[in-house]
Amino acid sequence: MKRTQITAADTRMSTASVCRSVTDSLGIDGFEWNYYRAAPEETLSVCYHAHPDEEEIFHVIEGTATFETEQGKISVDAGEVVRFEPGEFQHGFNETDEQLTVLAFSAPREPEIGGIIECPHCGERDQPRAETSADGTNRLYFCTVCDAEVNRKD
Ligand SMILES: [Zn+2]
Structure with missing residues (x-):
């Protein structure tokens, strides 16, 4: 058994001011679990992108996330969960004046x-x-x- 405080999990380099990898801290095999805190104007990913074999799920804990998608720009509020299918292009960011906190899950885990x-x-x-x-x-x-x-x- 392993356990961690989500806010104390291993840090990863990110475009968001905080990216903590529960996957790394607990040695999760099958999926990625990252905790992000993004200040106003920060982003959750480097650019518009897609993962051919990986689905990505974002649970907004605090604030509002904005995603560029193939269907245009969408807003995802605290308490909402959004799923992107394998191959679906998206780019998440914080265009509000408030802090954004997001849990991001993706599977299967990509090696790189x-x-x-x-x-x-x-x-x-x-x-x-x-x-x-x-x-x-x-x-x-x-x-x-x-x-x-x-x-x-x-
Ligand atoms: Zn280029």
């Missing part, structure tokens, strides 16, 4: 970034190319079309 991004620089959609940084501490992700860096993870 397996998603397809819409490059914020050139607009093309492709799976990014991954490299390890020179100091060995981060994985860097690049657009295969324009070569811009689109993400990094510790």
